[in-house]
Amino acid sequence: MNPRGGRLTAGERPGARRRSRDLAMGARFAVTGGREGWVRLLLTAVGVGLGVALLLLTTALPSVLNARHQREDARQEGHVFSTTVPPKADDTLLIASADTSWHSAEIRGRLLKPEGPRAPLPPGVGRFPGSGEMVVSPALRDLLGSDGAKLLRERLPYRIAGTIGESGLIGSHELAYYAGSRDLAPEPGGTRVQRLHAFGNPDQQPERSDPVLVLMTLVVFVTLLMPVAVFIATAVRFGGERRDRRLAALRLVGADSRMTRRIAAGEALAGALLGLVAGALFFLAGRQAVGSVEVMDVSLFPSYLNPSPVLVAVVAVTVPASAVLVTLLAMRRVVVEPLGVVRTARPARRRLWWRLLLPVAGLALLYPMTGKGRTHGDFNQYLVVAGVLLLLVGVTALLPWVVEAVVARLGAGALSWQLAVRRLQLSSGTAARMVNGIAVAVAGAIALQMLFAGVESQYTEDTGRDPQRAQMEIDLSGRTTAAVAGRAFARTEGVRAAAALSTVGVGDRRDNPGHSASVTVGDCASLRELARLPSCREGDTFVLDRPGTGRAARTFLRPGSHDFLDPTFDKSLPGREIPWTVPAGLRTAALRPDSLQPGIDGLLVTPSALPAATRTDGHGQVFVRLDLSVPDAEEYVRNTAARVDPLASAWQWAATRQSGQFASLRTGLFAGAACVLALIGASLLVSQLEQLRERRTLLSALVAFGTRRRTLGLSVLWQTALPIALGLLLASAVGLVLGAVLLRMTATPVSVDWPGVLSLTGVGAAVVLAVTLLSLPPLLRLMRPDGLRTE
Incomplete structure (x- = not known):
């Protein structure tokens, strides 16, 4: 029809104005289509809105990372080693680290002592807490007020005098405090106590990015966003069958095929635009709720979630387009005639060759980067994104062909099976679209699981510590001797044994010695935790016999030799330089293979073998063996540490230590995967409800003819289970191929973590099972004879 109501002639082509009018007509049909139209529009808007909300969240991630980084930098104390102590002034502040832990949660603590009226305040703090006072984060205030935090209140015996503001915290659930102290004194090097003029570290240079971590980050983003894009593409096609029947009526009154396609596109455009609004509302609601949520010890402030205006504009344009x-591509397979929709006729078989081109092209883009690893430069980010994207898009292209090819060969079986198979044979494309999102998500998750498991050893190092020998270590600051601290820990509840040791240097000259070694001081029981001693009593001295170090120590540490304890290596850092004569009864001891300090060398000395002036010196450590049957044994140890030395560091032993960047990336992956799985579950539920709504008349007719509800319920289950099973098999194959390619790119041996693959496949199946169970109540309500009513 032309703009004046007449028909278009054969040579007449609609212009831009006509196209826009057809789109607007489709949008009006979507809005004014009655109850059915509103339900269809609402389903589309909810589906698109969920996807848009997750896209907006993703566009806000750079802002989140930047905000957390800026907050962390703004409150840094510098931590720059210096051999001199800055002079005291009216704008200086003494600050000491007093970090601790409560169960598995880290607590950031700092002790403050302002030295003048212009001393810098930490970010988020309005005034300095006085001695015996502290300002705390809101999360720590709530924790201290809880019933189960009695031990933590004993460890932090300060009066709460205020709250740390948002500008001084990196997350809404961060546990942090600043406490006032009168007993701080500056140290050369600032290892425990620093004197500073301002917070922040503007001179800090960014670390060189790890190519493998950058690669993993790119793959994580692509694999998390691809299911969202698939879901949005599926959501805009909700109600397709009813829409096509309505378009047939338009053909009857004179619309041509091109006009019907544009009207259908206008309906989809209206749903997408409404979905943009819904997505913005979902995002704003989630933004406000994010402050009350903590995922894997990571929390955010709502103010962090500020998407880039450019990225928001890209989402706003891309989703409607x-x-x-x-819609236009989908309408190419549908012939809308004035008397009906030619959809139920046997369609032409789907072609396989072009579907295989997509994953093959993706592999071709990734292949040139195989073997680069961490030592051959950065990966080409564009090739990585394009290659992974094509492989995952290949899943969505191959799945309809696989479903069609398999269901075409299925036949005999129970009545519920035959109903399901026949429905799939008639509309295999619709079934494939429903499971595309979960298939893409599982394929990406399997690839990432292989990649993370393969490179984990590169970011995990052996600490050399055996948690069976000791469970905790306390590093003292020198405010108390190791012997006194050791006795306090030995009396602590939940402690089976405590080995107290201190270390002091020894050299052959008073300053700049030509030969030097370390002297480890402890009682006989503690020294036996380090070496095999022939016999031991107070006053004994031993030289360690170990390859490469024992001989060097014996060259100048001979019985009767005159040496110096704590010699001066740097004249700007004066030592005690105490003369000491090596005792005559020096004996040899062999280092234990499971020594608590495997890196020590030099001498092992009992306290009375040293001059009295050195017995309070040295770097003190206490190694604690816990009685694991005592609840909160670690907390009792931390309380004792805070009591005997407020600046002591108490930490648990672990056999391995993992890179912080790697652990953060994996945490972000888990958090993102949780959001995507929730979105996929919601999308499947909406898709299932939409499919059931469109089949309401058919289901009611079958019930009216006497079909049992159990049979219909099982048929719906089969209609969901068959495409899901095929989708998960295809996703597993593509995921394994992509994971192998990524491992080859990182120069890592290819290995398959089969338990991880099976668990991820099981998670995908569990999501589908949950969605199916949730759709059963609506299904039972639809299976009523009164559903045959129509208008």
Whole structure:
């Protein structure tokens, strides 16, 4: 029809104005289509809105990372080693680290002592807490007020005088405090106590990015966003069958095929635009709720979630444009005639060759980067994104062909099976679209699981500590001797044994010695935790016999030799330089293979073998063996540490230590995967409800003819289970191929973590099972004879 109501002639082509009018007509049909139209529009808007909300969240991630980094930098104390102590002034502040832990949660603590009226305040703090006072984060205030935090209140015996503001915290659930102290004194090097003029470390240079971590970050983003894009493309096609029947009526009154396609695109455009609004509302609601949520010890402030205006504009333009494009492409397979929709006729078989081109092209883009690893430069980010994207898009292209090819060969079986198979044979494309999102998500998750498991050893190092020998270590600051601290820990509840040791240097000259070694001081029981002693009593001295170090120590540490304890290596850092004569009864001891300090060398000395002036010196450590049957044994140890030395560091032993960047990336992956799985579950539920709504008349007819509800319920289950099973098999194959390619790119041996693959496949199946169970109540309500009513 032309703009004046007449028909278009054969040579007449609609212009831009006509296209826009057809799109607007489709949008009006979507809004004014009655109850059915509103339900269809609402389903589309909810589906698109969920995807848009997750896209907006993703666009806000750079802002989140930047905000957390800026907050962390703004409160840094510098931590720059210096051999001199800055002079005291009216704008200086003494600050000491007093970090601790409560169960598995880290607590950031700092002790403060302002030295003048212009001393710098930490970010988020309005005034300095006085001696015996502290300002705390809101999360720590709530924790201290809880019933189960009695031990933590004993460890932090300060009066709460205020709250740390948002500008001084990196997360809404961060546990942090600043406490006032009168007993701080500056140290050369600032290892425990620093004197500073301002917070922040503007001179800090960014670390060189790890190519493998950058690669993993790119893959994580692509694999998390691809299911969202697939879901949005599926959501704009909700209600397709009813829409096509309505378009047939338009053909009857004179619309041509091109006009019907544009009207259909206009309906999809209206749903996409409403979905943009819904997505913005979902995002704003989630933004406000994010402050009350903590995922894997990571929390955010709502102010962090500020998407880039450019990225928001890209989402706002891309989503409606994609809706129109997807609808026009979908309408190419549908012939809308004035007397009906030619959809139920046997369609032409789907072609395989072009579907295989997508994953093959993806592999071709990734292949040139195989073997680069961490030592051959950075990966080409564009090739990585394009290659992974094509492989995952290949899943969505191959799945309809696989479903069609398999269900075409299925036949005999129970009545529920035959109903399901026949429905799939008639509309295999619809079934494939429903499971595309979960298939893409599982394929990406399997690839990432292989990649993370393969490179984990590169970011995990052996600490050399055996948690069976000791469970905790306390590093003292020198405010108390190791012997006194050791006795306090030995009396602590939940402690089976405590080995107290201190270390002091020894050299052959008073300053700049030519030969030097370390002297480890402890009682006989503690020294036996380090070496095999022939016999031991107070006053004994031993030289360690170990390859490469024992001989060097014996060259100048001979019985009767005159040496110096704590010699001066740097004249700007004066030592005690105490003369000491090596005792005559020096004996040899062999280092234990499971020594608590495997890196020591030099001498092992009992306290009375040293001059009295050195017995309070040295770097003190206490190694604690816990009685694990005592609840909160670690907390009792931390309380004792805080009591005997407020600046002591108490930490648990672990056999391995993992890179912080790697652990953060994996945490972000888990958090993102949780959001994507929730979105996929919601999308499957919406898709299932939409499919059931469109089949309401058919289901009611079958019930009216006497079909049992159990049979219909099982048929719906089969209709969901068959495409899901095929989708998960295809996703597993593509995921294994992509994971192998990524491992080859990182120069890592290819290995398959089969338990991880099976668990991820099981998670995908569990999501589908949950969605199916949730759709049963609506299904039972639809299976009523009164559903045959129509208008």
